[in-house]
Amino acid sequence: MRRCRRPSWRRPRRSCGRRDVLVAGAGARVILVTGFEPFGAHTVNPSEGLAKAMDGRRFGACETRGAVLPVHHADATTRLAALLTETDPVAVVHLGLAAGRARVALERVAVNVMDYDEPDCTGFQASGEPIAPGGPAAYFATLPLVAILKALTAEGIPAYISNTAGTYLCNQTLYTTLHAVRHEPDPPRVGFIHVPLLPAMVAATGLEQPSMDLPLMLRAVEIALGVVASGAVLGQGGTPARWNEKGHA
Template identity: 40%
Template structure:
């Protein structure tokens, strides 16, 4: 019996309990809610597996059991929240640098490599332009991003791409940053941007569908300012 092809969507766990800025503290990471909402859906004949990864683990330790358990996923789409961004952003590149805004899991690296001696960077292997275009067509503001920052989200993206590269997996990997949900902005009494979880789920779903429809990314100049 041929196993059903599948797509892994990850959300990050709680973080920021030591952040000076209270808007960067998440007892429950909204990206995990997005992953859970998509878990079990079947899109274009592919089963979606949504998982929340333990933020306190090394990203490779958190991802490897998911990516290497049986038949590898067709695609790995990591998700995380990026407070202050106004749109969903599809990341282009992960860099081998950790430079944290605050201590996380008892560590606060300042310019350290994620993997000593590892590749300086990995480009996303997802069809990032097709994904952003599909998200906009679904009615969700979306842009390409050229910086996944230097915190945990960048490390998760780097780890997924490194695992796929080193293990020779066919999995295409990348990362999607999501804005704050309105509930978080309201709790912080902030005037910052927000986006409902329903729209965030719609965006990631559209990104999955675009990934499955485009083995090769579209050739289309962005024609817009990017992050």
């Protein structure tokens, strides 16, 4: 099987003034929200619709940019690097599908390994390769997970903090983003949220699997973004965002 060229893991250098390029509201800070295209046997991926639904939404002083990543081990990274440069976000919230999970999962950690249980959209199937050769074994997510969890459960939305994002593209994307921003003096907050299957997806399989309807998923993402936005504080003179104590996990 032919393998695609391994992409560069270095985030391109920011240019001055880029923060407002993709923001409609002057002075708004960007929260980048990504989802994934359908993959494997799935004909839909709720994370795709959720990311699209968040595009252009406003949460406090922040505006969201929604984007969809391909389920491709190299192209997802290339697309992500471009999005980070274009939006210069104060936070990055990745979304993905996790079949078999009954609750919204707030991922705590990303590990430096690609070990796919099924091929990506090109047929490539990683089997233990590092995401970033020579990189740290793992990174912790930097979103305020505890605050998000409290807000979700207060609204009656089933959620939990997960200690494994798997070893497929979801984990890879979280690790890649954290690795890309690691040397920035004021890096964006970064995290990953997994959502369950949709009821129609479970019905199509006929299997005993948990599900969650789309409106509840949408509300969960809105709540999470509201918490993230409340932690972003504008610096003087349009400097990169700082985070108050409530923004910490």
